[in-house]
Amino acid sequence: MNTLTLTNDNTQPMMGSRKIAEVVNKNHADVCRDIRAMLAKLYGGDERDYIRKADLLYLTNQCVNCLHYDTDNPNAWEYQLDYEHSECLVTGYDAVRRMAMIKHWQKLKKEVEQPRLAMTHPAPVIQVDSSIVQLARVISEATASATMKAMTEVINLPAYQTATPAYLSHVDGEYVPISKAAWKTGLSDSTCRKVIGFFKVPVRSSSGVRGLLVNLTAMEHAAQRLLSESTAPKGNRKRWTHPQFGNFTYYADLI
Numbered sequence: 001m002n003t004l005t006l007t008n009d010n011t012q013p014m015m016g017s018r019k020i021a022e023v024v025n026k027n028h029a030d031v032c033r034d035i036r037a038m039l040a041k042l043y044g045g046d047e048r049d050y051i052r053k054a055d056l057l058y059l060t061n062q063c064v065n066c067l068h069y070d071t072d073n074p075n076a077w078e079y080q081l082d083y084e085h086s087e088c089l090v091t092g093y094d095a096v097r098r099m100a101m102i103k104h105w106q107k108l109k110k111e112v113e114q115p116r117l118a119m120t121h122p123a124p125v126i127q128v129d130s131s132i133v134q135l136a137r138v139i140s141e142a143t144a145s146a147t148m149k150a151m152t153e154v155i156n157l158p159a160y161q162t163a164t165p166a167y168l169s170h171v172d173g174e175y176v177p178i179s180k181a182a183w184k185t186g187l188s189d190s191t192c193r194k195v196i197g198f199f200k201v202p203v204r205s206s207s208g209v210r211g212l213l214v215n216l217t218a219m220e221h222a223a224q225r226l227l228s229e230s231t232a233p234k235g236n237r238k239r240w241t242h243p244q245f246g247n248f249t250y251y252a253d254l255i
Contacts, residue, residue, distance in 0.1 A: 017079040024097040172216030185223035186252035
């Protein structure tokens with residue numbers, strides 16, 4: 001039977017004074033008196049100061065405790081000592097009692113360590129076929145790519161506005177699907193959507209994002225402005241560059 005007690009941090013084993021009395025073959029009252037005498041010498045004060053002392057655990061830095069082990073008996077108090085204090089206690093006892101204490105501590109420490117060792121066994125390693133891992137990686141990357149594309153389309157959509165853009169004198173004209181505006185301007189669908197938000201091109205929507213209509217005249221003006229403010233590709237570069245808008249492809253260059 002394990003007669004050690006662990007402190008609140010679950011790392012410091014302690015032995016009760018009743019068990020100490022049993023191991024060293026002495027009366028419990030005599031052992032308690034010896035403990036109080038030891039505490040008075042170690043921490044100062046009088047022996048009476050350590051009778052039922054509530055803050056003993058704090059005073060001794062979690063090394064000695066005093067507790068009421070039977071609520072039906074007001075005199076049922078005992079001390080709990082860590083290994084060092086229990087060894088200090090029996091230093092003044094005879095050799096037989098000291099040896100009994102040493103052997104009992106060794107036995108109890110083994111009992112405490114066994115559950116800890118059982119808990120530290122590593123979990124079994126699960127072997128997974130490499131082809132399954134590769135397939136999972138491909139699916140994950142494809143899903144992430146599709147998600148990012150969808151998010152980009154939504155994020156780049158402008159707040160639909162009917163106000164006249166600052167650079168246009170009017171917004172009259174035909175409203176067409178973005179695909180037609182892309183064909184007219186030489187820009188991609190995604191670039192056209194970005195242009196709508198960047199230059200605040202007037203739009204209309206009657207059936208959600210896919211039914212978005214853009215003012216063709218305003219879109220053509222915005223595309224020309226984008227090209228005029230951008231740097232044409234040179235050398236190995238195939239994309240135009242705008243200082244704020246970023247890089248984009250002008251498909252008329254590729255025809």
